[in-house]
Amino acid sequence: MIGLRPDPQQLVGQAWDLVVVGGGITGAGVALMAAQQGLRVLLLEKQDYAWGTSSRSSKMxxxxLRYLAQGDVRLTRESLQERERLLRELPDLVHRHTYLFPVRKGSFPGRLGLSVALMGYDFLAGIRDHRWISARALRQRAPLLKLKQLRGAMSYTDAVTDDSRLVLRILHHAAAAGATVVxxxxxxxxERAAQHFQLHIQDQVNGANYxxxxxxxxxxxxxxxxxxxNSSPRVxxxxxxxxxxxxxxxxxxDSYTLPHPDDGRPVFVFPWHGVTCVGxxxxxHTDDPQQEAYAHEHEVRYLLTLVRHAFPSVQLDRSDVISTMAGVRPVISSGKGLKPSQERRDHxxxxxxxxxxxxxxxxxxFRIIALDALKAAGLIDERQYRQLRKQPRMLANAVTVPAGLESPAGAVSAEHLTATLLRWLVAQEQPVHLDDLLLRRTRIGNLTADGGRGWVRTNQALLQQVLAWDEERFSAESNRYDQILKLYYN
Ligand SMILES: Cc1cc2nc3c(=O)[nH]c(=O)nc-3n(C[C@H](O)[C@H](O)[C@H](O)COP(=O)(O)OP(=O)(O)OC[C@H]3O[C@@H](n4cnc5c(N)ncnc54)[C@H](O)[C@@H]3O)c2cc1C
Known part of the structure; x- marks a missing residue:
C-alpha cells in the first residue's frame, strides 16, 4: 500500500534505479511496471497524486471511437485491449457502461455508418455489444431527449471509472511491488553526473530542499x-x-454522445457518482501553467447550451451547476497549427x-505508455517489452481497499466518509491537505452542492484528531479549501 508519507530525508542516500517524476496515471503506471521488474523505484509528485489531468478526465x-473514425486502427485496438484488461483486473473500479449515439433524420454519421464503425470497434475488442435502439424504445429510455427528427440510437459499451481512484489504486499496486511514492x-x-542523475527536490510541505x-x-x-x-517544447x-x-x-x-448545436463537436452527457456530468x-490553454486549471465562463455557457438544446424541457441555468472541473490535455503538437480537436491524441x-x-x-x-517509457530508458529490452505487452495479468500483488471506497455509491457522498474510512485514508494514502481528501481521495468536493463544507464543519473534531491538526491548521486548511473551490471548481 502507499502508506504514510515518508520523511524525505529517508530518501536521500538510497540507491535508486529509477526516479519517476509525476504522480498522474502515466507516472503511476511507470512506477508499477518498473517495480514489478524488481527495480528500486522512487516516484515524486509535486502536488497531490492525480492533481493534474488524471483527476479531470471524462472518466472513460x-x-x-474518434480514433477509429480517423482511421487509427492500431491506437483503437490497443486502447480496447487495455479497456478489456482493466475491466477484468479492476472490476470494482472500472465498469462496463452503455453509450448511446442518437441518430436524427439527415444526421451524420447515420445508422449505417455507425453500425459499420461499431462492428469494427466491437470486433477489435473481441466483444459484440452494439445494437440499434428504435425511436420508441429510446423515448422510453430517455424521455427528456429532444424528439425532433429522432430516428433512434446506436447503443454500444465502453467503460467508466473514477480517474483519481484509478491512479491511487495503481500506486497502491506499485508500492506493494516495492516502489516508494511521495x-x-x-x-x-x-543534473546528469558521470554514472547517475542528481535530482534537486523541494518538499512542498516544509519547504526543505534535498x-x-x-x-x-x-x-x-x-x-x-x-x-x-531538456529539449524543445513538444506539448x-x-x-x-x-x-x-x-x-x-x-x-x-446511459452516456449520450451529442453534437453541439454551435459547432457539431461531440459532447458527452453521462451519469457519474449520482450526478450528471457534461463535457x-x-x-x-494559455493560462499560467503553475495555476490550477479552471473552466472559463464561456465553456460553462457552451456546455449549458448543449444541454438546453438536447434536452429542451429541462430548465437549467448557471446557478444549477454543482461544480465545474477543468483539465489540461498534454497533446503532442503536430506543429501544423491544426484546430485543437484535429490534433492526434497518442503519446x-x-x-x-x-x-x-x-x-x-x-x-x-497507461500500461502501454509505461512500457514504451521503460524501453526507451533501457530498463527493459525488446524481448521483455514484447513479453510484458502480452502478459495476461498486469497486477501481480493483491491490494485491498475498504469496501465501497471505489464503487460509484461508495465514499463519494459525505455520509460514507466515516471515522474508520477517514483513518484508513490518512494511514494509507498520504492526504496532506483537506482538498486531497475531498477532491481526489473522495469526490465530495465535486459532487455536493456545498462542496463538502458542511461535512467539514460537522466533522471538525474528527478531522483535527485523525490528521493531528490544531485549531490554527484546521482554519488554514478550511480557508485554503474554500479558495480552491471558489477559484477552480465553481
Ligand atoms: C478534459 C479531458 C478529458 C479526458 N478524458 C479522457 C477519458 O475519458 N479517457 C481517457 O483515457 N483519457 C482521457 N483524457 C486524457 C487523460 O486524462 C490524460 O492523458 C492523462 O490523465 C495524463 O496523465 P499524466 O500522468 O500524463 O499527466 P497528469 O495527470 O497531469 O500528471 C502529471 C503530474 O506531474 C506532476 N508534476 C508536474 N511537474 C512536476 C515536478 N516538477 N515535479 C514533480 N511532479 C510534477 C503534476 O503535478 C501532475 O500531477 C482526458 C483529458 C482531458 C483533459
Whole structure:
C-alpha cells in the first residue's frame, strides 16, 4: 500500500534505479511496471497524486471511437485491449457502461455508418455489444431527449471509472511491488553526473530542499513535461472542461454522445457518482501553467447550451451547476497549427540528455505508455517489452481497499466518509491537505452542492484528531479549501 508519507530525508542516500517524476496515471503506471521488474523505484509528485489531468478526465476507459473514425486502427485496438484488461483486473473500479449515439433524420454519421464503425470497434475488442435502439424504445429510455427528427440510437459499451481512484489504486499496486511514492515533492532540476542523475527536490510541505541520485529518470509530468525534458517544447496544452449537474434536474442512466448545436463537436452527457456530468470543451490553454486549471465562463455557457438544446424541457441555468472541473490535455503538437480537436491524441516518448520524457496519450493506455517509457530508458529490452505487452495479468500483488471506497455509491457522498474510512485514508494514502481528501481521495468536493463544507464543519473534531491538526491548521486548511473551490471548481 502507499502508506504514510515518508520523511524525505529517508530518501536521500538510497540507491535508486529509477526516479519517476509525476504522480498522474502515466507516472503511476511507470512506477508499477518498473517495480514489478524488481527495480528500486522512487516516484515524486509535486502536488497531490492525480492533481493534474488524471483527476479531470471524462472518466472513460475506452477505445476511442474518434480514433477509429480517423482511421487509427492500431491506437483503437490497443486502447480496447487495455479497456478489456482493466475491466477484468479492476472490476470494482472500472465498469462496463452503455453509450448511446442518437441518430436524427439527415444526421451524420447515420445508422449505417455507425453500425459499420461499431462492428469494427466491437470486433477489435473481441466483444459484440452494439445494437440499434428504435425511436420508441429510446423515448422510453430517455424521455427528456429532444424528439425532433429522432430516428433512434446506436447503443454500444465502453467503460467508466473514477480517474483519481484509478491512479491511487495503481500506486497502491506499485508500492506493494516495492516502489516508494511521495507526494508534495517538486523536482526542480535534474543534473546528469558521470554514472547517475542528481535530482534537486523541494518538499512542498516544509519547504526543505534535498537531493536524490538515481541511475535513470523518467519525466512523466504530463502537460508540464517540457519544463524538465531538456529539449524543445513538444506539448500543446489543450484545456477540457466539464460541468456537474444535479441528477434530479437532468436524470440519465446511459452516456449520450451529442453534437453541439454551435459547432457539431461531440459532447458527452453521462451519469457519474449520482450526478450528471457534461463535457468536454477543447481550447488552447494559455493560462499560467503553475495555476490550477479552471473552466472559463464561456465553456460553462457552451456546455449549458448543449444541454438546453438536447434536452429542451429541462430548465437549467448557471446557478444549477454543482461544480465545474477543468483539465489540461498534454497533446503532442503536430506543429501544423491544426484546430485543437484535429490534433492526434497518442503519446510520445523521447530522450534528451539522458532524461526520458513521456507525455500525451490517454488514461486508458497507461500500461502501454509505461512500457514504451521503460524501453526507451533501457530498463527493459525488446524481448521483455514484447513479453510484458502480452502478459495476461498486469497486477501481480493483491491490494485491498475498504469496501465501497471505489464503487460509484461508495465514499463519494459525505455520509460514507466515516471515522474508520477517514483513518484508513490518512494511514494509507498520504492526504496532506483537506482538498486531497475531498477532491481526489473522495469526490465530495465535486459532487455536493456545498462542496463538502458542511461535512467539514460537522466533522471538525474528527478531522483535527485523525490528521493531528490544531485549531490554527484546521482554519488554514478550511480557508485554503474554500479558495480552491471558489477559484477552480465553481
Ligand atoms: C478534459 C479531458 C478529458 C479526458 N478524458 C479522457 C477519458 O475519458 N479517457 C481517457 O483515457 N483519457 C482521457 N483524457 C486524457 C487523460 O486524462 C490524460 O492523458 C492523462 O490523465 C495524463 O496523465 P499524466 O500522468 O500524463 O499527466 P497528469 O495527470 O497531469 O500528471 C502529471 C503530474 O506531474 C506532476 N508534476 C508536474 N511537474 C512536476 C515536478 N516538477 N515535479 C514533480 N511532479 C510534477 C503534476 O503535478 C501532475 O500531477 C482526458 C483529458 C482531458 C483533459
Amino acid at each position: 476507459v475506452h477505445g476511442g 507526494n508534495y515533492s517538486a523536482v526542480q532540476r535534474i 537531493q536524490v541520485s538515481s541511475q535513470k529518470v523518467i519525466n512523466a509530468t504530463g502537460a508540464w513535461v517540457d519544463q524538465l525534458s 500543446r496544452p489543450l484545456r477540457g472542461s466539464h460541468i456537474f449537474l444535479p441528477a434530479e434536474l437532468l436524470p440519465v442512466t 468536454t470543451t477543447d481550447h488552447d 510520445a516518448v523521447w530522450e534528451s540528455g539522458g532524461v526520458v520524457s513521456v507525455s500525451g496519450g490517454k488514461l486508458t493506455t
